[in-house]
Amino acid sequence: MDRRQFLKWSSFLTVSAASAGLTGCMGDNSDDGADGRNLSAAGKRFDLGVASGDPRPDSVVLWTRVDGGDGSKPLAVTVQLSDRADFSNLLVNQSLSADPGWDYTVRHKVTGLAAASFYYYRFLTGNAVSATGRTKTAPAAGSAPSQLKFAYITCQDWSVNHWGAFDEIAQLDLDFVMHVGDYIYETVGAGFQTGGNENRHPPLTLPNGTVRADGAIYATTLADYRYLYKSYRADPRIQAVHATFPVISIWDDHEFSDDCWQDRQVYYPGEGDTPNTPRRRNANQAWFEYTPADVSIDLSNPSFQNIQIYRSFNFGNLATLVMTDQRLYRADHIISEDSVPNTGLANIGSRYFVPQELLSATETAKIAAAGGDLQPVSILGDSQRIWWQQQMQGAAGAWKLWGNEVSLLRMGVDGTQAVAGMLGQGLAPALAQNFGLNLSPSQQQQLNGALYLDLKAADVSGATPVLSYANTQPQLASFSAAISAPVFAAALKPALDANLPPTMLLNKYILNADQWDGYNAERKALMAFLKNNNIGNVVGITGDIHAFFAGQVYDDFDLASPTPVMVDLVTAGISSNSLFSYFKNVVDTVPTFAKAKPLVYTTVNGQVVNTFTATLQTFNPWLKYADSDAQGYAVVTLTPAKLSCTFHKMGKLAKGTAPSPATVSKQTVEVLSGTPAVNVL
Known part of the structure; x- marks a missing residue:
């Protein structure tokens, strides 16, 4: 190892410093690694490609997985990074170990890089050479970039619609990509996941799994979660995106369990009463192994909170990006699943179609019982909320972007x-x-x-x-x-x-109490903090809900004349079933809501006509743009003067194949600097 480099181990995130003029032959690995173990065994391939993530002005995290291990011994692998596409000038040429304890994945952080610069990287093992990845560092602190451009994505269910969006994203001119959660879906064979596979995505079969009452099987063991990540990452289209841009990722619920909180699953009433700490820890570890993120995990910590993934990024004086974790610390849903009638859809009345008056009264009672503390009704938890406030108040960038998993926009009827x-x-x-x-x-x-x-x-x-x-x-x-x-x-x-x-x-209903509508007191506290401290140009970069939305977030949606504080821009899922399809299923299958059908859809000449989008905008006028029946992604172009966001809506799967082009329509919205408002172009 070059004396100007250093290597350290921290939850298997290795680190080295870039140095010019290094030499090395492809596949020429030393017999011993930095920790003294024999690394003579080589792998065979890099079937899952390469990836990079968490770009900062002087560093980036590189990732791969080495194939060919026997599950007991580490494999030798070398990482190379260059400022030239032909690798004629190596800045990093580092021998590493792909350890079976981390499923032969490698996360290597390179420091000492130049700001706002492209770099090329690859991995070598034996005679095998990985695909070449390209990455880019963030602008330097104090610099004044004229523009920042990124795509953001969410909700890419393997078994629904198609992944044609990734072909398009890989061809864009971007600084980075954001993933705001639901990278995998923990269930296979659920009703909403049947009959919608594209031909390129064969059905998934978990190695272990647990069978639900409805026949779906959900990931439970570490092997299950690893299998899902490996399956998703085997698709060459998602590999192309990872190989082309650094990705800044956060999780939402499906990386562990649908609509989860802390280490609790809530598929059916009563489940949330019992912790499932081993399952949560398995999900944490698999996410860590397969995500190129500058975070660490402590497996010796027996808690389910053995990893911290909330973190922030600066892009010169143009933007600060704050990524939050809205699952690991959140309180239980305000209305317990156990307290509502079982309609056959266990979340009706507790998470969806929740009476607003009951929700508000229950939240108020929980706060009072806690002596005014928001912890029992919080998404972020006390510590992360304080951190969020500090990040917003001390932001170096003129724009404050919030990687926000679940929508802040009120959606009621x-x-x-x-x-x-x-x-x-x-x-x-x-x-x-x-x-x-x-x-x-x-x-x-x-x-x-x-x-x-x-x-x-x-x-x-x-x-x-x-x-x-x-x-x-x-x-x-x-x-x-x-x-x-x-x-x-x-x-x-x-x-x-x-x-x-x-x-x-x-009643007055909140349509989705799993998002910020179900945690209204904390939302009001966050908006009051921004308002009282004159913190402007805050924009939520949001996913989760499988629909496109753009609108204003108010200090208190229940006031007669609320004040807009920030903007929330919500992208639809890459491929997951739409919000509209969920509510259509409710009015079609739950007798109590059958007569609400005209609010969701009508049938004209045998064709289903979506009325749900219009219903949402009628009762929620702050929704300046909405499309409740969509898959797709969003592209943001940010300048000092404005933020422009273009929603790309995907066409539907046709006989098992993604349409070409995949995008069937686009809609651009703008947010001007200094004004928390959405202009639909």
Whole structure:
């Protein structure tokens, strides 16, 4: 080893310093490594390619996995890095060990690099040479880059739609790629994962796994999670992205378990009451092994919190990027899964379609019981929240980008108002057919308003509301004298009564309490911190929800006149089932919500028409752009003056093949410096 280099071991993240003028022959590994072990055994291949991550002005982390080990002995591997594509000037030529304890993966951090510079790297073992990777360091501290460009991605279920997006991303001119979670999906064979595989993705079979009641099998052992990462990384399209750009990654839930919190899984009611620490630790270790991240893990620590992945990055004086961990420290969902009726979809009432008043009251009670502490109702946890505040307040960059796994945007529905609209729209054809009354838009709005008042005044003591229609009948009579009280009672009231939904649908609902809507008190605390400290140009870079959204985040969404504080830009999943498909399944399969179907979709000439996007924007006007039925990715171009984000929507799988081009439409939104607002172009 060159005396100007150094090597250290820290949870198997090795480190060396770049030095010019090094020499070395490909595959010429010394017999002994830096730790004194014999490294004479060579591997055979690098089937999972190469990757880099966590670019800083003077360093980057390089990754590969060496094939050919027997599971008991380490393999010799050499890492080379150069500032030239032909490797004619080696800056690193370091012998390493690929250890079976880390599944023969290698994470090597190179320091001493020049800022804002391209580098090329590769790995060697025996006669095998890996693909060449290209990476790029971040701009220097204090520098003034004119532009930063990156793509961000999330939710790449192996078994749903296609991965054509990666072909496109690999061809872009980017500084880096961000992954905001759900790199793998821990289940195989779930209902939403059947029948949607592209031909290039054969079905997955976990080596161990645990069978759920619905027949799906979820990863449980370390071997299971490793198998998933190896399967996902075997795809040459995702390999091309990793080989072309450094990737800054964070996890969300599916790297461990759907909608998880800490070391708890919540597939069914009652599961969240019991820790599953071994499973969580297995998930942590596999993520660490297969992610080129500048973090460490302590396997001697018996806790599930044996790794810290929240961290920050600076890109000159243009941007600070804060990556958070919103699973390992979060509290249980505010409404316990055990406390709601089992609808067959265990998360209805606790995580989805949650009554807003109940959610708020329960959160308030939990805070009061904790003496005002937010910990029992927190996503970030106390320590990470303090760290987040410090990062935001001390940010070197004019823009503060927040790698934020779950959306900050309020997504709710006023059930009473929605039902009034559905009843009014449903009544319109009968008025036209029986009375020749074709309602104008103004009259339709007045009718809906009258129905709303009647619903508010209804007797809701039973399973179905009882209405007097004291406002609706006079309103209709004002449109047509023919609709007298007796005529209304005979001709219209029975149809209205027949379409009344269960009383419970007249609540105000939070649609997704697994995201920040379910942790409203902490969201308000974070927004108050930004507002009170005059911290502007904060933009959430968000995934998770399998839809595109762009909108403002307010200091308090429940105020009559809230103040916008920051912006949240949410990308759809690369391939995962859309948000729309989930809610369509709810109204199709849960009888309680069947009459809410028009809020989600209608059928015209046998074709499903999405109404869910319009419903979301009607009840949540801060959603300046929304597409609830999408797969895709986002590309951000950042300058001192503005942030431009283009959402790329993917076409659907066609006979097992991704369309070409994969993108079928694009939508660009902008955020101007100094203004927490979204402009849809």
